[in-house]
Every structure is written in structure tokens, then in C-alpha cells.
Amino acid sequence: GAVVSQHPSRVICKSGTSVKIECRSLDFQATTMFWYRQFPKQSLMLMATSNEGSKATYEQGVEKDKFLINHASLTLSTLTVTSAHPEDSSFYICSASDRSLTYEQYFGPGTRLTVT
Amino acid sequence: AQTVTQSQPEMSVQEAETVTLSCTYDTSENNYYLFWYKQPPSRQMILVIRQEAYKQQNATENRFSVNFQKAAKSFSLKISDSQLGDTAMYFCAFMKRYGGATNKLIFGTGTLLAVQP
Numbered sequence: 001g002a003v004v005s006q007h008p009s010r011v012i013c014k015s016g017t018s019v020k021i022e023c024r025s026l027d028f029q030a031t032t033m034f035w036y037r038q039f040p041k042q043s044l045m046l047m048a049t050s051n052e053g054s055k056a057t058y059e060q061g062v063e064k065d066k067f068l069i070n071h072a073s074l075t076l077s078t079l080t081v082t083s084a085h086p087e088d089s090s091f092y093i094c095s096a097s098d099r100s101l102t103y104e105q106y107f108g109p110g111t112r113l114t115v116t
Numbered sequence: 117a118q119t120v121t122q123s124q125p126e127m128s129v130q131e132a133e134t135v136t137l138s139c140t141y142d143t144s145e146n147n148y149y150l151f152w153y154k155q156p157p158s159r160q161m162i163l164v165i166r167q168e169a170y171k172q173q174n175a176t177e178n179r180f181s182v183n184f185q186k187a188a189k190s191f192s193l194k195i196s197d198s199q200l201g202d203t204a205m206y207f208c209a210f211m212k213r214y215g216g217a218t219n220k221l222i223f224g225t226g227t228l229l230a231v232q233p
Contacts, residue, residue: 034220038159041205043207044161044207095221097219103149103166103211105221107161109158
């Protein structure tokens with residue numbers, strides 16, 4: 001099956017710094033990638049949808065300038081949390097859609113971000 | 117707007133028994149997909165089963181089956197012969213069929229299933 005990787009799996013950063021999370025589709029071309037945020041024992045909250053070569057579409061309430069998303073190629077999307085604060089600590093998950101099977105989303109293993 | 121409701125925050129089942137997880141949804145769409153995802157303690161999201169709304173036949177994947185009632189907008193998951201490895205959070209999800217490559221998944225709040233030995 002299709003594989004999506006995320007790097008890093010865990011990251012700890014200091015308040016005020018920026019951190020970048022990578023999401024890669026390893027064996028398929030991902031026309032679209034999605035970024036989710038998940039708090040403990042809660043559901044996945046969609047943050048943004050990113051299409052290769054174009055600007056990401058953010059969900060209502062998600063700060064575009066704080067959560068920068070770049071989808072530079074058909075296999076890579078990045079999420080940068082800028083000027084991180086402790087309230088940004090969360091589990092971030094990406095998923096990717098193959099252009100030939102648009103109803104299928106393949107999920108990455110997630111990244112746990114802790115801001116101290 | 118579409119919504120997905122899972123009314124059972126937590127459930128417990130004995131190993132080898134059968135359990136049913138409930139899900140209801142609200143939509144004005146006629147063509148869509150419904151999914152059940154499993155999220156074990158590793159937190160990796162795993163697709164359990166998918167149902168296409170235009171298909172009347174309920175989807176089945178080994179020990180997992182669904183009861184899809186389109187008129188009632190109900191989509192329950194039945195797990196037969198429960199195994200310890202089935203312990204996980206289960207999410208019901210909705211996706212429009214013709215949204216293209218930007219199809220969004222809309223998730224329910226999840227049901228935490230514990231399989232007891």
C-alpha cells in the first residue's frame with residue numbers, strides 16, 4: 001500500500017522558535033496533502049489542504065502566518081510552526097491523496113511537538 | 117455542512133465477543149463515501165473499511181462489517197471475534213464523492229474501544 005512518512009516523529013523546541021515538519025509520499029505522487037492537528041483523546045482537526053505548486057487552503061480559525069505550509073513537489077509538503085508557543089504543543093498528522101484515487105487518504109505516522 | 121456524530125465515547129468488549137460502534141451523519145449530498153478508521157496507541161491512522169453511498173451492499177473486511185442505512189444516515193461498525201489488537205480509538209468519517217483531489221475527510225469525535233482479555 002501507499003506509504004507516507006513524517007519527519008521528525010518527535011520534536012521539542014523553545015518558545016519563540018520555529019519548527020518544520022516534513023510529510024513525504026514515498027511511493028506515489030500526492031496531488032493533495034492535508035495537515036491535521038490532534039489533541040489528546042480528541043479527533044483530528046483539519047488545519048489546511050495543500051496542493052502541489054499552489055497556496056494552501058486553510059480552515060477557518062487557523063492562522064496562516066503561524067502555520068506555514070509549502071507543497072513544493074508531488075512528494076513533499078512541509079508545515080512550519082512559526083514563533084511557537086506552549087499552546088502549539090500537539091500531535092500533527094499529515095495525509096496525502098493519490099490523484100488516481102482521490103477518495104483515499106494515506107496517513108503519516110504523526111509528529112509530536114512539544115514547546116517548552 | 118456535513119457533520120459526523122459518534123455517541124459512544126468509550127466501549128469495552130471481551131476478547132472473542134462482538135461489538136458494534138455507532139455513527140450517524142448529516143449531509144444533503146447524495147454521493148459520498150463513509151469510512152471507519154482505527155487509531156491504535158501508536159497513533160498511526162489505519163483505514164478499517166470504506167462504504168460508497170451509492171452501493172446498497174454493506175462493506176465487509178474480514179472481521180469488520182458495516183450496517184449502512186442511507187435513509188437513516190447511520191453507519192455502524194461491527195467487529196466480530198474481537199482481538200486484543202483491536203484496542204484503539206475508532207473514528208467514523210465522511211467524504212463527498214465529487215470533491216476532487218481536495219476531498220476533505222470529516223471525522224467524528226471517536227470511540228475508544230478496549231478489548232478485555
